[in-house]
Amino acid sequence: MAEVLTVDDGSFEESILKADVPMLVDFWAPWCAPCKAVAPILGELASEYEGKLGFARINVDEQPANASKYGITAIPTLLVFKGGQPVGQVLGFRPKAQLKKAIDEIIG
């Protein structure tokens, strides 16, 4: 069972930018209700997409550097990285079926 990896600004480059598979990063904060609703869905998707897409989350309240670097001003933002570059994003809460559709369009 694949899990959602917790990353911080220190491990971001190694875990996300240099990852072998595309990585979806959930930029979230504890005060954000839709973020709390997204989390369990990402937990399920991590298993469903195992081998195709990795899942990670970063708390922008404690780890603001990458949120600022990628211009994030709304959460949850799910940013998909491929080969060290952001290649697509999903803004805000989406039900699981819609989220899967958006992810599939990004990773192709």
Add this chain to the structure above:
Amino acid sequence: MEQSFEVVIIGGGPAGLTAGLYVSRARLSAVLIEKAIFGGQITNTERIENYPGFPEGISGFDLGQLMYEQATKYGLETVAAEVTGVDLSDRDRKVVRTDQGDYMAGALIIAGGAQYNKLNVPGEEGLLGKGVSYCATCDGAFFRDQVVAVVGGGDSAVEEALVLTRFASKVIVIHRRDELRASKLHQERAFANPKMEFLWDSVVEAIVGPDRVQGLVVRNVKTNQKTDVAVSGVFVYVGLHPQTDYLKGGAIPLDEDGRILTGQGMETEIPGVFAAGDIRKNSPRQAIVAAGEGATAAISAERFLLERP
């Protein structure tokens, strides 16, 4: 895949969850369909101060979680799915179609609530997440020491503007009338807050980017004069619309705004179909009212099922 229950409830806000609590305590088999977050609109409210029983106030998200826990404790089933249509032609077997399959029941309670309106102005869609937001509680902290605007004059607008004053250097409330619609208590707090400014009789004509929000074009509705207002964020609270798109085919009578018409027992014109909460015509859009209507709808649904031939 089809599943049958005695009651199907659409919507997991205060109305739907309270209806679910009541029908499951009445020992009716029931499923509640929610497409997004249990708790509904209240989950984005930082502190709810007018729900009785919580004298210190309670976070909307926490209240939603508590309602969910209480409703499911008595056997209510829940499913994460989006309703795509209904077939109410068979009195004894109402069908609710979702993206996860069909659900059948003798009684249906529609408590799908309302969704926030957009401004529908140039720049709004393209700058979503780049300074345009509909959730001050979520995104306010990204605008520390910056100037932001709130569009609207109701309770949500003023409440969220007050949340934003904790982060922003200045919060400009842009309202199309010359007075607020928000409750007097919210107004007192807003007028006493030195970070709040007000642009009266004003509407937003455009949000200016290109890559991030830089400002707004604001028009005074009395003088027609246009002004550029420099802000780095804009939070939109210009009312709500009922989530009844899937009912517009004529399954149920709706008013001109798409709201469901009900009687005193929350019954619609279709026997065995009830509606509760913000989706109803003349709903006062309060969590406590929605909860009460959910209870009423559940009791009516139970009675309908008992008295059915």
